[in-house]
Amino acid sequence: MLNALLLMKQELAVVAIIFILLILKLGKDRSNVTFLNIVNTLLLLNVVAGFFWNSEGVLFNEMFRTNPLMILEKNILSLGTLIISMQSYSWLKTHKHVPEFYILLLSTLLGMFFMISGGNLLMFYLGLELSTIPLAAVANFDLTKRQSSEAAMKLIISSAFSSGLLLFGMSMLYGTTGTLIFSQLPAALNGSDLQIFAFVLLMAGFAFKISVVPFHLWTADVYEGAPVAVTSYLSVISKGAVLFVFVSVLYTVFKPLAGAWYNMLFLLSLLTIIIGNLFALRQDNFKRFLAFSSIAQVGFILIGISGSSQLGSTSVIYFVLIYIFSNLAAFGVVILVSAITGKESISDYKGFYKTNPVLAWILTIALFSLAGVPPTAGFFGKFFLLMAGAAKANWMLITIAALNMVISFYYYLRVVKAIFMDKNEQPIERVAMPLMPRLALYVCIIGIIATGLVSYVYDYIHSLTAPF
């Protein structure tokens, strides 16, 4: 009994936080600041506790399994959630529904944990639903803005459609194999046409969630309409969680179909990188810009996955960690600026350096890391991804990816140029940084630099991943 509780400690911790918040909400009214302090302390405790009492095991007929790699993935997600929570301090301070925001956000986190730990397709599906449905409600949290409701509507409908595809694929998979348990599926997969078809549907469901072209159409609109904190959560945490599961499912459950999914990944990654980059070139809204940039980043991750080696899974997890730091640093600045001035377009950021030198530097480092400029961690992340992809000796893929990295330099540096060089009559006024967002941004910057330079991080992840 105690052992079972220990195995599920991260899930239980999140559930406990949800209950504490709910009970606090049911009690007497408290001010937002008190709530935010309580929540951030609890989240910090959650992250810290995640690193202790680690164990490995399987519960409830493989419904739930855990191992050090999964614990690490969950810790990465908890850390990202904590950073977002601290960054959105200024936005939430004046919001009317702070406890509800956290209840919904943490239920999605719980869903992701179960999705990562699920050893059964049903469990995986339930986790996925739990991690998307409350997000749609959270996307509507700018209650007075029409655009926010539109974003929520688009998110819920597109995610319902993709879960429909996923369920259809799962039911056919069950029909042909007679099992939904991950450990039994590989032996039952024989590559018959119906199984390939079921797999294509599953793949489409995944592709929707990580917004791979051609399933990306919802991304830009939802990112633009949702509150910035939710956008950053969507682009980093929920995408990261699905990517973790995607890698492990492809590498273990669907290993017998590796030939089929390599071709799919090849096509999808090319399309995703090219279209993500070309559309990112044209954007002026900062959130739309980051949306398309995140689509292009997912394309690079797919190249890493297509390598189908231990290096593949290591580099993907490593890159997601780096991506969380870099994207959150960029979003953190956008959240601060948008909460105080309401400005969200790139042309507003002209002359940003004159008024906010510190924020300008943070944004620049984040963009450099997203582009993959050498001293930052983004460079190492992309380098390992391409290395993993190169193992298949598909030089066309690698060449096009490398060319696209050059294109991406152009649009990231365009923003940097606007910040440092362009003149502006009315630049964004000086934005005050409260303690919490400042801490969060510094953590991100340290992460961006340290993850790349300290080789221990990569080695540690590599020691946990399983050989292909």
Added chain:
Amino acid sequence: MGAVYLIALIVAAVAFSAGGILIGKLLNKGSKNPQKGEPYECGIAPIVSPWHQFNVGYYLFALLFLIFDVELIFMYPWATVVKEMGMVALVEIVIFIFILFLGFLYAHKKGALKWM
């Protein structure tokens, strides 16, 4: 063969309702005039379309109803096995109901159950 009875029942049900409609159509010497199509045959003529946007409160009620509907449906299979499973099943269902009860308290506190 139970299936025979099933088919007979289906056919009988369809025949019964279709027959009623058919007889009504045959016996009725219908007179057509525009007033027949109105919501009230006598009284004030409606001035706007009866299609109106509903208040969102209805939806809230329906959703809360649906959630507790599903909760009760989970209790049917529980009721059949609780005797043989004993304490474990009891604990499981109590956790389940407790979580939903917290949600109910929340909705109550926010005044979602008050009419408008």
Added chain:
Amino acid sequence: MSLVEIIFWFLSGLALISAIMVLLSKNPVHSVLWLIAVFFAISGHYILLNAQFLAIVNLIVYAGAIMVLFLFVIMLMNQNAETEPRSKSTWIKLAGAIAGGCLLIVVVAAVRDSENLIQNIGGKAYAKTAVTTHGEIGLIENLGRVLFTQYVVPFEISSVLFLSAMVGAVVIGKKD
């Protein structure tokens, strides 16, 4: 053709026709009514699979409660025949028809192919799809036994899902 097969084909035809009518109806309320017909047909399928409990649940939850939600959403969005958008251009319809047809061909081919793959287990020939003739799982005791042992984690998580649905709906619905 046995009686069960006759019922199967009848229900399948009913489900398909009703599903098509859901899409073709101009009035969204009619669509909802056709959808109820679809649910009834599917409940019939559940009974054929010896899953009476699931059939009844399908009727209570889907045809009963969820359809009410559908109707409220339609009333909420104030959708009716007059506000229906103009029909799409012929090219889009053509493209949709071709795409749907391709999907149909792929599905039919894949299913046929899997039927041809007969495997031999213990002297008996089985299709390589899972065998579903001994369906006792839909009976309420079996379902309960599985739900509260093997599937207890999903069961408890679903309550968190309900909780978050409730919280989300109340926050969005009560704008004061």
